[in-house]
Amino acid sequence: MNFEEKLKSGKMVITSEIGPPKGTNIMPHIKEAEGIKDKVDAFNVTDLQSSVMHLGSLATSRLLAERGLEPVFQITCRDRNRLALQSDLLSASVLGIRNVLVITGDHTVLGDHPQAKPVFDLDSVSLLKVASGLMKGKDMVGNELDGIPEFFLGAVVNPGYEPQELQIMKMEQKIEAGARFFQTQAVYDLTSFESFMKRVLPFGAPVLGGIVLLKSAGMAKFMNKNVAGVNIPDKYINMMAAADKKDRPKVSISIAAELIKGMKTLCSGIHIMSLGWEKYIPDVLEASGF
Amino acid sequence: MLITKVKEREKIIAALRNKNIFVFKCFGCKEVYFPEEEIDSLLEEAGVKNRVARVDYLCREEFAEKYYKKYENILKDAEAVIVFSCGVGIQVLAKILPDIPVIPACDTHYINGFQGLTAQDADCQQCGECWLNITGGICPITSCSKGLLNGPCGGAKEGKCEVDKNMDCGWVLISERLKLLKEEGALHKKSTNIRDYRLIIEGGKRSEE
Amino acid sequence: MEKKTVIDYTKYRIKPEQEIRDILFGMDSVVLLWCKKCFSEFTEEAIDECKRVIEIAEELNIKVIECKGIDFLCNNYHTERALKSVPDKGCIGVISCGIGIQYVSGFFNGQVKILALADSIPQSGNATSVEGYHGIALGVEKCAACGQCYLEKTGGICPVVDCAKSLLNGPCGGADKDGKCEVNRELPCAWIEIYKRLKRQGRAIGEKVDINDYNVFPVGEKGEYSKANQEKRRVGFYGGVYPLEKKEETDTIPIKVFPAPDKLTVFLSQHIGTPAVPLVKKGDLVKKGEKIGEAEGFFSSTIHSPISGKVIAIEDRTHPVSQTPQKSVIIENDGLEILDSSVEPLTDWQGLSKEDLLKRISEKGIIGLGGAMCPSSVKLNPPKSVDTLVVNGCESEPYFNADNRLMTEMPDSIMKGIEIVKKVLGVTDIIFAIEDNKSEALESVETAAKKYQGIRVEALKTKYPQGAERMLIKKTTGREVPEAGLPFDVGIVVFNVGTLYAIYRAVYEGMPLIERVVTVAGENAISAGNFIVKVGTPFSDILKHCFGINEVQPKYELRMGGPMMGFLQKDIDSAVIKGTGGILMLQKPPVDISEENICIRCGRCVDVCPMELLPYYYVYYGQKKLWNEMSEYRVNSCIECGCCQYVCSSKIDIVSLVKKGKKSVNNKS
Structure with missing residues (x-):
């Protein structure tokens, strides 16, 4: 079963993330992924995450696919105009990549090349629409394609974002434009996540709840301050603050497990953004009862 | 100050035929491509006679406020306001009338070189880092359709741009000017020009290097 | 302030x-x-x-x-x-x-x-549109001129300019908890603002996916617009404006005689210069064409009675130009149209000497009918020799068709007038200038001119103020009248077609200037048209006859003269004078924004001033009453055509400041 089939089967799906390096030293990341491939159903490959220049997500996705791991190719609208975006989608297809996660992308000024020209020719919604069009054999101006790609399109949604209504509205638009699954921003508040899921359940699109492993109380506070839609409750911050440095992974794992257990009944799967703590993923899953 | 073109005629007429609408037509820039007669004929075709305010410089908030006060009573019951103006005027009016849908009847286009006076051949895109010292006083951003800073793309044919055959290749013009100035060496420079878009995004703050 | x-x-x-x-x-x-x-x-x-x-x-x-x-x-x-x-x-x-x-x-x-x-200095801060233009008047809103306005769907908040990523389909999700943009924490997320605005109106964010089209307006085409715009502004002469012509209301209506009123108000000042001295008193009986006012000095003109009847008063009435009380002769019409004996036709005018012709013309009270109201005797007796007569058939004021109809219907009489002036001035070249929006008049004048020698008919591209002497001279002869100079300084005399017709009648029929063609037009007219109206006809008669009303309705204003240079009439008991080319009923501006606004240096006045002045200095200095400085910026060269005021983005009454400035400058010297 591939990622799509697994989601359709109703099985709880687990995905994780790979951030390609700034440089060519990709193999350690691939090895790490291979180490947990039995626990994880698919791997997201980030596309110049945070607008910082990195190795490309397309090449990395291909390296995973070659090794029998299932990639989710992330593509942002920041760096390419509509020609390049369509072309890269076709490239992904011929490289054996089916899963595509479409994101608008962070603004260039937030990354390490603030002088760069931001493109934003398309946005996530329009790119989803364009990708759907490619699957129907047409490029966005209606020209016939010689060879038609097939994708399993995904998008992101931020449940904690205010006003939530706006996210839901955009989620609907994304579904309309062709998104077949969603990944969420990190979830720390199960009550509000539950109410969000109740709202979006009728849409019928599977949702993978987002998990970010907390590394410290400082990180939690930083995220609360700077990351849109993230609200880490004080109890978790206090737990992290109270833990010794060596005990922090253990505490973090227990928090993640608590959240995952809570989410299991609410959504179709879990997306773990480990941010360098890939090695703890098996522990997290074990603690969550997988 | 911009070129204003009426949107799709049929759609506007259909919108104008709704009963509870009010129309603002701004003729502030009356001398700069404002389709005044076209608008009047449109209103006539739609049979709109009353509930039309002919105004000047809607973009000027203090004027717009006064227009609003004048028509306050009618506007209270209006279901929508249809506005013939540039994008600035529409936004100003929408701000004053937050409870009523404001429907733009025009699209706004940019006119070259319009910096306060008659449109000019030469244009400035306000990049915030003037390149004219190295290009003989011809702007590579506005005279090259790709805005290239390091020489021509190679697509020009007989000195004409590949994007529009009526347009001179900016880099051909620049090289001719540099020859006259005996500065053609500038074209063989080793450094690479790269634009800093931060200047635009941050609204023109330029730090001292 | x-x-x-x-x-x-x-x-x-x-x-x-x-x-x-x-x-x-x-x-x-x-x-x-x-x-x-x-x-x-x-x-x-x-x-x-x-x-x-x-x-x-x-x-x-x-x-x-x-x-x-x-x-x-x-x-x-x-x-x-x-x-x-x-x-x-x-x-x-x-x-x-x-x-x-x-x-x-x-x-x-x-x-x-x-x-x-x-x-x-970059004007905009966003991703897809590096440009970003404020309106001509300055506010915080900007337009990216994307050419595909989305404001309808976004509650009038522009997603292209206000969203840092110019997103068209909802927010990116990067805004912080306070709804501030991830790029600039001081700015609100445009999409949250849009959402709030739409919610307030009970609307939702649009159902269809929007994708911007960056090729709405191709690169090359933009330049063409600029060129066309420049050309428009430079054609014929620098500057000028293109107000809506609005001539279609009366341009095909033949000239009709306006019914003679029961009472006439004949002003003794109908020209620039010294008012005439009354020759009649209350109770006197007068005949049509009888002289009732004597010219006072060289720069003055005589006044005649337009009807036969009885002088019932000599009293002050509101003058249509100055809007102040001025002496007028009130005559009661006896309806008999008894001609005065001085009205004598003359068939062989060619036999008269230049001096006798000049005398006959000045005796008949002819003045310039184009608006300047200069006594024709002054123009016909220039202190320098002239070689060219320019006939002004431009009539560039909107609505006006008086000259247009005169040229269409009486071209031969105008030609005869030209012949007379030609003889008096001794000129050889005659240029007959007509704007190209008057095709019928152009055709009839061209046909008539063929019968005469040395008359060159020129069709000029329509632009206001084409009819101003300096513009016309520059356009037709290439000569530039010096600052503070007059046309004769460059060997030219300009006559309006109406004046030439009046000269023709004065010489051929012996008829003094007691009536003229007037265009009556504007809002809610029941009988708009071009009328031969007797000088002294009260505006109230015209209101009744052409608009079916007894007073000006609240939303409208009555003007003598055109929308550009005409005079607002507060008193309908005022009356037609020799210089009245039109009576218009116009809609009042919806809101009075005449309070003093600050000049924002948009430069539009400089762009349109046909005299190539810098009018915004008159605003700056005029408001500060710095008359000397105004003089340095050549305020006396201003022809008060009103172009600057017409385009002023601050709606400043520049012409009034100019008038004040001229007065103060000239009083000092």
């Missing part, structure tokens, strides 16, 4: 100091040109930054030969003249936005090294 703040949209700032040092390094000398800025507050002196450049130059031992401030450096027409006095050797440092620098570079085209000493 309350001090209003002006949002500063200055387009340039000087480059960083080190860069200026690098640019200037190695130069011996430099000429500095700086633009006096647009869209910012008024500055008279060299800007501080400019002074800093001079300091740097001095530090580097570079001689600053000249530092010249130029108003609107990008206005190539004005700047060209200023640049002629700049030495075309060495190098020129330009402090301006990119347009000004490019213009100067282009002007010297490689002869001189041009140093760009300033950077433009």
Whole structure:
């Protein structure tokens, strides 16, 4: 079963993330992924995450696919105009990549090349629409394609974002434009996540709840301050603050497990953004009862 | 100050035929491509006679406020306001009338070189880092359709741009000017020009290097 | 006056100091040109930054030969003249936005090294539209001119300009908890604002996916618009405006006789110069064409009774031009139209000497009917020799068709008038100028002119104020009337077609100027048209006959003359004078914004002034009552055509300030 089939089967799906390096030293990341491939159903490959220049997500996705791991190719609208975006989608297809996660992308000024020209020719919604069009054999101006790609399109949604209504509205638009699954921003508040899921359940699109492993109380506070839609409750911050440095992974794992257990009944799967703590993923899953 | 073109005629007429609408037509820039007669004929075709305010410089908030006060009573019951103006005027009016849908009847286009006076051949895109010292006083951003800073793309044919055959290749013009100035060496420079878009995004703050 | 703040949209700032040092390094000398800025507050002196450049130059031992401030450096027409006095050797440092620098570079085209000493100031902060234009009047809203307005769907908040990513389909999700943009935490997320606005209106964010089309307006086409715009502004003469012509209401209506009123109000001042002295008193019986007012001195004109009847009063009435009480003769019409014995036809006028003709014309009270109201006897007796007569058939005021119909219906009489003037002045060349929007008149004049020698008919591109003497002379002969000079200084006399017709009637029929063709038009007219109206006909009669009303309705205003140069009438008991070309009923401006607004230096007045003046200085100096300065900026050259006021983005009553200025300047001298 591939990622799509697994989601359709109703099985709880687990995905994780790979951030390609700034440089060519990709193999350690691939090895790490291979180490947990039995626990994880698919791997997201980030596309110049945070607008910082990195190795490309397309090449990395291909390296995973070659090794029998299932990639989710992330593509942002920041760096390419509509020609390049369509072309890269076709490239992904011929490289054996089916899963595509479409994101608008962070603004260039937030990354390490603030002088760069931001493109934003398309946005996530329009790119989803364009990708759907490619699957129907047409490029966005209606020209016939010689060879038609097939994708399993995904998008992101931020449940904690205010006003939530706006996210839901955009989620609907994304579904309309062709998104077949969603990944969420990190979830720390199960009550509000539950109410969000109740709202979006009728849409019928599977949702993978987002998990970010907390590394410290400082990180939690930083995220609360700077990351849109993230609200880490004080109890978790206090737990992290109270833990010794060596005990922090253990505490973090227990928090993640608590959240995952809570989410299991609410959504179709879990997306773990480990941010360098890939090695703890098996522990997290074990603690969550997988 | 911009070129204003009426949107799709049929759609506007259909919108104008709704009963509870009010129309603002701004003729502030009356001398700069404002389709005044076209608008009047449109209103006539739609049979709109009353509930039309002919105004000047809607973009000027203090004027717009006064227009609003004048028509306050009618506007209270209006279901929508249809506005013939540039994008600035529409936004100003929408701000004053937050409870009523404001429907733009025009699209706004940019006119070259319009910096306060008659449109000019030469244009400035306000990049915030003037390149004219190295290009003989011809702007590579506005005279090259790709805005290239390091020489021509190679697509020009007989000195004409590949994007529009009526347009001179900016880099051909620049090289001719540099020859006259005996500065053609500038074209063989080793450094690479790269634009800093931060200047635009941050609204023109330029730090001292 | 309350001090209003002006949002500063200055387009340039000087480059960083080190860069200026690098640019200037190695130069011996430099000429500095700086633009006096647009869209910012008024500055008279060299800007501080400019002074800093001079300091740097001095530090580097570079001689600053000249530092010249130029108003609107990008206005190539004005700047060209200023640049002629700049030495075309060495190098020129330009402090301006990119347009000004490019213009100067282009002007010297490689002869001189041009140093760009300033950077433009970007106007917009967003991803997809690097441009971003404020309106002509200054506010915080900007338009990216994307050419596909989305404001309908977004509650009037622009997603292209206000969203840092210019997203069209909802927010990116990066806004913080307070709804602030991830790019600039001080700015609200545009999509949250849009959402709130729409919610307030009970609307939802659009159902269809929007994708911007960046090729709505192809690259090359933009330049063509600019060229067309420039051409429009420069055709024939510099500046001018294109108000809606509105002539279609009466342009095909043949001239009819307006019913003679029961009572006439004949002003003794119907011309520029000294008012006439009354020759009648209350109770006197007068005949049609009888002289009732005597010219007082050289610069004056006689007045005749337009009807037969009885003088019932000599009293003050509101004068249609000055709007102040002025002496008038009130005559009760007896309806008998008894002609005065002085009205004698003359078949063989050719037999008269030049002097006798001149005498006959001045006896008949002929004045210029084009609006200037100058006694024709003055024009026909120029102190210098003239060689060309320019016949003014332009009639560039909107709505007006009086001259148009006269040319269409009576071209031969006008030609006869021309023959008379030709003999009196001894001119050889005659240019008959008509604007190209009057095709019928043009055709009939061309046909009539074939029968005469030396009459060249010229169709001019329609533009206001084409009919102004200076514009017309420049356009038709290429000659430029000097400042404070008159047409005869360049060997030319200009006559309006109506005046020539009046001269024809005075000479052939012996009929003094007691009636004229007047266009009556405007809102809610029941009988608009072109009428032969007797001088002295009260406006109230015209209201009744042409509009079916007894008084001006609240939403409207009555004007004598056109919308550009006409006079607002507050008193309908005032009456038609010889200079009345039209009576118009116009809609009042919806809102009175006549209170003093601050000039924002948009430069539009400079762009349209046909006299090539800088009208915004009259605003600045006029409001401060600095008359000497106004005089330095040539206020006396202003022809009060109203173009500047017509386009003023601050709606400043510039013409009134000019009138005040002229009065004060002339009183002093």
